[in-house]
Amino acid sequence: MEDLKVPERVIPAAQIHFPEEDIVAMQSEFADILRTGQLVLGERTKIFEREFADYLGADKALAVNSGTSALEIAMRCIGVEGKNVIVPANTFYATAGAVLHAGGNLKFGDIESETFGLDSENASRLIDENTAAIVVVHIGGTPSRDLMKLRQLCDERGIKLIEDSAHAHGSSVNGQKVGTIGDVGTFSFFPTKVVTSGEGGMVVAKDPRVIEEGRIYRDQGKASGGRNFHTHQGYAWRMSEIHALLGISQLRRLDEFIDHRKMIARIYDDGLNGLPDLSPAVIPAGSESNYYKYVVNLRPSINRELLKAKMKELGVSLSGEVYADGLHSQPVFQNKFEGGENGFPNADHFCANHICLPVSAVVSEEDAKYVIEKLYEFCGYSKTR
Numbered sequence: 309m310e311d312l313k314v315p316e317r318v319i320p321a322a323q324i325h326f327p328e329e330d331i332v333a334m335q336s337e338f339a340d341i342l343r344t345g346q347l348v349l350g351e352r353t354k355i356f357e358r359e360f361a362d363y364l365g366a367d368k369a370l371a372v373n374s375g376t377s378a379l380e381i382a383m384r385c386i387g388v389e390g391k392n393v394i395v396p397a398n399t400f401y402a403t404a405g406a407v408l409h410a411g412g413n414l415k416f417g418d419i420e421s422e423t424f425g426l427d428s429e430n431a432s433r434l435i436d437e438n439t440a441a442i443v444v445v446h447i448g449g450t451p452s453r454d455l456m457k458l459r460q461l462c463d464e465r466g467i468k469l470i471e472d473s474a475h476a477h478g479s480s481v482n483g484q485k486v487g488t489i490g491d492v493g494t495f496s497f498f499p500t501k502v503v504t505s506g507e508g509g510m511v512v513a514k515d516p517r518v519i520e521e522g523r524i525y526r527d528q529g530k531a532s533g534g535r536n537f538h539t540h541q542g543y544a545w546r547m548s549e550i551h552a553l554l555g556i557s558q559l560r561r562l563d564e565f566i567d568h569r570k571m572i573a574r575i576y577d578d579g580l581n582g583l584p585d586l587s588p589a590v591i592p593a594g595s596e597s598n599y600y601k602y603v604v605n606l607r608p609s610i611n612r613e614l615l616k617a618k619m620k621e622l623g624v625s626l627s628g629e630v631y632a633d634g635l636h637s638q639p640v641f642q643n644k645f646e647g648g649e650n651g652f653p654n655a656d657h658f659c660a661n662h663i664c665l666p667v668s669a670v671v672s673e674e675d676a677k678y679v680i681e682k683l684y685e686f687c688g689y690s691k692t693r
């Protein structure tokens with residue numbers, strides 16, 4: 309019989325965490341929701357919106373049922389129909405999908421090689437008189453290096469800046485939370501994220517009219533909540549009270565979760581010091597990452613698939629790159645985008661040559677040291693814990 313080796317530890321790439329006391333507290337609140345019978349657009353959704361806006365230092369926030377619908381609200385309220393929207397080639401499908409769903413034209417820009425966000429010089433070359441918006445994505449929770457340059461560029465050219473902050477709850481630049489620097493900021497509470505509401509999303513905006521119009525889109529295009537009088541081609545994008553309950557509970561843990569993630573990141577920073585083939589992604593001065601992901605650049609001499617397979621045998625999951633395939637190479641977008649006259653060399657290089665080390669609110673100090681030890685073994689060095 310084959311000798312099956314059981315790994316010393318099993319460390320998932322990501323894991324959402326509900327502390328036991330929060331589960332207990334939510335049980336009675338859940339019962340309260342059921343007793344009121346108000347399962348959507350009730351008090352908890354309002355509380356979640358208020359607390360999220362306060363956390364970011366934003367005026368108002370709008371809770372919706374996903375980060376994807378938050379993005380489409382951003383596109384629709386800016387009015388991208390028939391207009392061009394510049395999106396980084398390296399992001400999740402939904403960033404670009406929202407542009408097409410809202411009737412906009414996609415232009416993909418290449419990324420920079422520091423934080424893997426949209427490169428501002430590349431983006432500036434893609435701007436034309438029909439450009440309505442630029443989307444910047446904070447990959448892995450690290451504020452995009454060119455965020456402020458893109459802000460300036462958009463101001464100069466009269467273009468809206470959207471921050472897809474699906475990864476970046478609590479990340480900041482010079483003390484200002486990301487999501488509040490763009491004209492519109494969008495967030496996701498999908499269960500892989502730093503905090504979750506099960507499914508859910510949030511929109512914040514500089515112009516309060518975006519929030520008001522977003523509110524109309526969220527509820528079937530009804531101009532006033534209750535009455536069936538439809539002014540917009542809206543959707544069923546409401547957040548349920550049960551999702552809001554989860555979201556509030558998690559939001560109140562956000563800073564604590566980020567502190568834990570930072571502690572794990574320091575162990576990785578320290579451990580990777582001695583491994584020249586693996587280098588941690590740079591966090592620009594003045595920026596704070598929430599460490600949604602701990603991104604590591606690999607020298608092309610490292611075989612990523614072999615490394616992932618070996619680490620998996622040892623109980624360490626390195627799944628979940630951000631991302632392994634650029635959007636320009638996704639079948640769904642073929643013949644549906646402009647840009648990339650000279651290809652997307654930075655996005656292609658990054659997609660093929662990075663991994664993400666496990667990080668979550670429950671990865672322990674010992675887990676992180678184990679990950680480092682196993683990476684040393686793979687690279688042929690020795691490191692004692």
Ligand SMILES: Cc1ncc(COP(=O)(O)O)c(C=O)c1O
Pocket residue numbers: 374375376377379399400402403445472474475495496497498508509
């Ligand atoms: C960068 C980015 N944008 C948008 C989304 C969409 O969010 P959701 O899954 O909540 O619809 C995600 C989700 O993973 C994402 O990673």
